[in-house]
Amino acid sequence: MANKVIKISDISKSYDGDIAVKKLSLSVDDGEFLTLLGPSGCGKTTMLRLLGGFEECDGGEIFLDGKPMTGIEPENRPVNTVFQSYALFPHMSVYDNVAFGLKIAGIPASEIAGEVKKALKLVRLDEMGQRMPGELSGGQQQRVAIARAIVNKPRVLLLDEPMSALDYRLRKEMQKELKELQRTLGITFILVTHDQEEAFTMSDRVVVMNKGCIEQIGTPREIYEDPSNLYVARFVGEINILDGIITGKNGCSFNAEVEGVPVSVKSKRDFSEGDKVHVLLRPEDFRVEVMHEVKDDPELAEKFAKALLKGTVEHTYYKGATYDLDITLDDGKKILVSEFFDEDAETLYFHAGDRVAVGWFEGWEVVLPHEG
Ligand SMILES: Nc1ncnc2c1ncn2[C@@H]1O[C@H](COP(=O)(O)OP(=O)(O)OP(=O)(O)O)[C@@H](O)[C@H]1O
Ligand SMILES: [Mg+2]
Structure with a gap:
C-alpha cells in the first residue's frame, strides 16, 4: 500500500449558506499526480484553498502526513500553491521571485543561490534569473511561478488551472514539462482543470467533481471507458x-x-x-x-x-x-x-x-x- 500523503475526511465548506464543497472524502498517494476535473463553480478552487489553508473547513478534517491541519496557517503546511494568475512580484527579478520564500524561511544566503539555480534549471530558465517578470512570455512566467513553488521542496504542490492563460501549443508543451518535472521531483501534485484532455494527459487519477461532490475517482482510462453515471460519461468526451x-x-x-x-x-x-x-x-x-x-x-x-x-x-x-x-x-x-x-x-x-x-x-x- 502506498503511503497516503493527504487524507481528506468528510469536509464541507459553504459561503453564505451556498454549499461549495459537500462532505467530500479523498485520499492521495505519496508521489501521485491527481487532478480535480469539473465544470466552473463545482468547488475545485475551494478544495485547493482548503488544502492550502487559505480557508477553514466548516466540518470534517484534512490530514497531511497524518497530522490534522485544522487551525494550521498556510505557511506552516507542507504545501505550496501555484495560482492561476501566477502572482509573481512584478518589481523583483526572476531570481528574487524564486528566492523570496527561502529568504522568509531564514535559509542562509549561502544556500539560497544554489537552491534557486537548481529550481530555475528544472524549469529551464537558468539563463533568465536577472530578467523582470514583465520581460518574460506567459509560459516563462508560468515556469517562474512553478520554480518559486518547488524551491522549498513542499510535500504537495497545488496547481489551480496553471495553464489556462497559455495558447494551445504552449499548453501542450507545458503539460509534458510539468508531468516530467513531477516525475523528477517525486512531489505529489494536485492539479485543478476543467479541461478533460489535460486531466487525462497528466494524471495518475482523476477526480470528477459536480456541485461540491465527487462523481467518480479513477484512472483516466476507467473514467473514459467505465463512467459510473451519465454525468461523468457526458463530461468526458462524446457519448x-x-x-x-x-x-x-x-x-x-x-x-x-x-x-x-x-x-x-x-x-x-x-x-x-x-x-x-x-x-x-x-x-x-x-x-x-x-x-x-x-x-x-x-x-x-x-x-x-x-x-x-x-x-x-x-x-x-x-x-x-x-x-x-x-x-x-x-x-x-x-x-x-x-x-x-x-x-x-x-x-x-x-x-x-x-x-x-x-x-x-x-x-x-x-x-x-x-x-x-
Ligand atoms: N469567497 C467566496 N465567497 C462566496 N462564494 C464563493 C467564494 N469562493 C467560491 N464561492 C462559490 O463557491 C462555489 C465553488 O467555487 P469554486 O471557486 O471552488 O469553483 P471552481 O470549481 O474553482 O470554478 P472555476 O472552474 O470557475 O474556477 C461557487 O458557487 C462560487 O460562487
Ligand atoms: Mg477555480
Whole structure:
C-alpha cells in the first residue's frame, strides 16, 4: 500500500449558506499526480484553498502526513500553491521571485543561490534569473511561478488551472514539462482543470467533481471507458446514450431491447428483467455498414443480424484522421459515429442519405441504470 500523503475526511465548506464543497472524502498517494476535473463553480478552487489553508473547513478534517491541519496557517503546511494568475512580484527579478520564500524561511544566503539555480534549471530558465517578470512570455512566467513553488521542496504542490492563460501549443508543451518535472521531483501534485484532455494527459487519477461532490475517482482510462453515471460519461468526451430495457439474463450477458432492437449486452452491474437502462457507446465504438452490403454479404448479415440498429446517414464531417457521421436511427434517435478515414479512398465511404446498419462488439457498451 502506498503511503497516503493527504487524507481528506468528510469536509464541507459553504459561503453564505451556498454549499461549495459537500462532505467530500479523498485520499492521495505519496508521489501521485491527481487532478480535480469539473465544470466552473463545482468547488475545485475551494478544495485547493482548503488544502492550502487559505480557508477553514466548516466540518470534517484534512490530514497531511497524518497530522490534522485544522487551525494550521498556510505557511506552516507542507504545501505550496501555484495560482492561476501566477502572482509573481512584478518589481523583483526572476531570481528574487524564486528566492523570496527561502529568504522568509531564514535559509542562509549561502544556500539560497544554489537552491534557486537548481529550481530555475528544472524549469529551464537558468539563463533568465536577472530578467523582470514583465520581460518574460506567459509560459516563462508560468515556469517562474512553478520554480518559486518547488524551491522549498513542499510535500504537495497545488496547481489551480496553471495553464489556462497559455495558447494551445504552449499548453501542450507545458503539460509534458510539468508531468516530467513531477516525475523528477517525486512531489505529489494536485492539479485543478476543467479541461478533460489535460486531466487525462497528466494524471495518475482523476477526480470528477459536480456541485461540491465527487462523481467518480479513477484512472483516466476507467473514467473514459467505465463512467459510473451519465454525468461523468457526458463530461468526458462524446457519448451516445441509447435507451434500453432488460428482457432477460443469458449466462453472463443480458438480453435487452435497445432502441427497440433485441441485442445482447454485458455489464458488471446486475439487472433484472424489466429494468430500464442506458446503453452508452463512444462514437468510435460503433461499426457501420451500408445496408445493401449487409444484404449482399451473407457472413456480415449473419454476424450483424442479432444486434443491428438501422438508420440513415444525415451528415458526414471530414476531421482528418477520422470522419464523423450523424446518423438518425429508425426510431428517431440521433447518434454520432466516428470512422477512420481510408486515405487511399477517393471519396468518403458514407454519404448523406445512405441506409446503414449500426452495430458494436458485445462488451464495448456500458450499461447503467436508467436515471429517469
Ligand atoms: N469567497 C467566496 N465567497 C462566496 N462564494 C464563493 C467564494 N469562493 C467560491 N464561492 C462559490 O463557491 C462555489 C465553488 O467555487 P469554486 O471557486 O471552488 O469553483 P471552481 O470549481 O474553482 O470554478 P472555476 O472552474 O470557475 O474556477 C461557487 O458557487 C462560487 O460562487
Ligand atoms: Mg477555480
